[in-house]
Amino acid sequence: MEGMAGQKSTLVWAVNISAFLLVLLWTIPTLGLLVSSFRDRDQIASSGWWQSFSASEQTGFVRTGTDADAVQRDGLYVIEGNVLAEGQSLVAWGTRARDPGAHQPGETVETSDGWQLTVAEDGAYVLTSPTPFEMRRGERIFLTTKAPPKFTAANYQRVLTAEGLGRAFMNTLTVTIPATVIPILIAAFAAYALAWMRFPGRALLTAAVVGLLVVPLQVALIPLLRMHNEIGIGKGYLGIWLAHTGFGLPLAIYLLRNYMIGLPREVIESARVDGATEFQIFRRIILPLSFPALASFAIFQFLWVWNDLLVATVFLGNTREQLVMTGVLRELMGSKGGEWEILATSAFISIAVPLAVFFAMQKYLVRGLLAGSVKGG
Template sequence: MSALALLRHLAVAALVALWLLPTAGLLVTALRDPGQITGAGWWSAPFPATVTVFRRLAPTTPARADGDAWLHEGQLLGPDETLLAWGLSARDPAALAPGAEIATRAGDLRVAANGRYVLRSPQPEAAPGLRVFLRLRVPPRFTFENFARVIGAEGMGRAFLNSLMVTVPATVLPILVAGFAAYALAFMRFAGRALIVAGVVALLVVPLHLTLIPLLRLHNAIGLGKGFLGVWLAHTGFGLPLAVHLLRNAMLALPREIVDCARLDGASELRIFFRIVLPLSFPALAAFATFQFLWVWNDLLVALVFLGAGPDQQVLTGALREMMGARGGEWGLLAAAAFVAMALPLAVFFGLQRSLVRGLLTGAVKGG
């Protein structure tokens, strides 16, 4: 292998690693126990973690007399937890070593290395509300609790279905319309064809932000308002220029003799389109479908304008935005929500990546 080829392979491997590492970190964070996420980074998930927690004294046996005092006993550790240090203040949760004893407002407290505590109190009733901070070493824990909460209680399941209801029609509709338009511009001769092609290319550079308000006013004027039909038509209109341009270039790359022979044999234009041109243009169709699906799935602005932000209309990106405001410190929930949002686009991308590359290269040499 030459040095240039080796350098190329190393560069590709580095790019793949840079892309995969954040994705893997997101998945690992979503699967980790919430108490272990803030203690260490996701790369330490397979190893025991050091965490700081607080627990309230809860005697497990009745108080027993010891001279003029009462002994309250209980357990502070859970299964597979190891006590490293403990304390009574959040400012210094590791002030005392296991086995140490300290005077509290409720009496003298001692916590053993196995988590067993003894509170020597002058009262036969345990002191309510007394907290003990523990520095623990715990084994790695993984759970699907974050995903269950996100899909159920946090409403991401409904938002996922809304995104699917928006994305699938908004991907299929522009392909259907653009396919017919691209075929006409590639194989039919009529007046003004060059102007239409120039107009399609010009529409590729028009910022969609300039069209949002006029298009919404048009929807309101004709009675569409905000709803799924409105957002489907909006995404279809925004995606049509790229679809027509990409499919036309792909069809121009096909041998024109195939279409001419089919016409000589008496095939209609629709038959030629569906039986010959469309199957041969599948890579370009898959390339545009991938781009359109990813763009619509990750869209927030168009969905807010043409669909709304209510609980029944909210898409995944909107739900993520609200969750970041309401659950900003719960990294496990945020990671699970983000992975739910990106799981389907990842599947689509990996499933169509070969067709995506072929579709982008189709028509790169021949065009007109």
């Protein structure tokens, strides 16, 4: 019978399919970003990343030579050349922007100036006129071409060799490491007090911590910066460390408190009976047992600080010596932010270190997040 011990429920298949679909929904955009990082601007503008593995059609125009390139042959003035780039094949061509594929390769047509134009299948064109040409910019030939799949590492070379990227990398490390360690140290002490120490107002403090989780950091940026300026901190590493610490503490305290409150009470009570102080219990019992929760929060905090741009811009500055990696990568995209190939490449370069941190500590992530989900107090 369904639901009996030793038999799997049919809902297991639904759960497995749902989990697979969720993973797929997260993986497909990441794959698209990775593929786009190896494409140039023209490819990204003309086709989607899913079309990058097959030949793609592109439209555009080229100009013929000018009257300076004309030669006389059999009583005619002739301009010759080729309209195709390496690897391209001609699908159709035309002389008007409204109908760029009006003619097939090999056809000969008369232009609006009375000249004869022929474009062969290999891209070679011949423009002839019975009288001398009078043009300085050349005749436009509109093309529909097909290009084979092409990938390039030029985007990565451009980003990795960008001016100031090495300094920005060190700036990011200087911001991220202390901004991850300081909240953990403070939150561990606070979480232990809220979980195991009895004092008036403990419930109110816990409720206040939970309430601070919903406060958006954007509303506190300018008031906090003004306070930094008034007390003499100004813009610098100390200010941004304190800012990230303040914004990260509510989640850190909440996560660690939920974990610590689920630890065996008997162990802690036995330590107290043996005469251990609160600090000894915290250092020798609570911290070693809470390492999964500490690691899980460290992953989240490291990711948030490493990928941050807003807080770094407000509390650190925009000079070349102060920019973090996200700031340098933003400048590479240009003032209008239209260089999508640089955006995709920058995304993968910027996540290299966070990925290394995540995979190094991932075994603690689920344990730390699920801890305290059953027990509570």
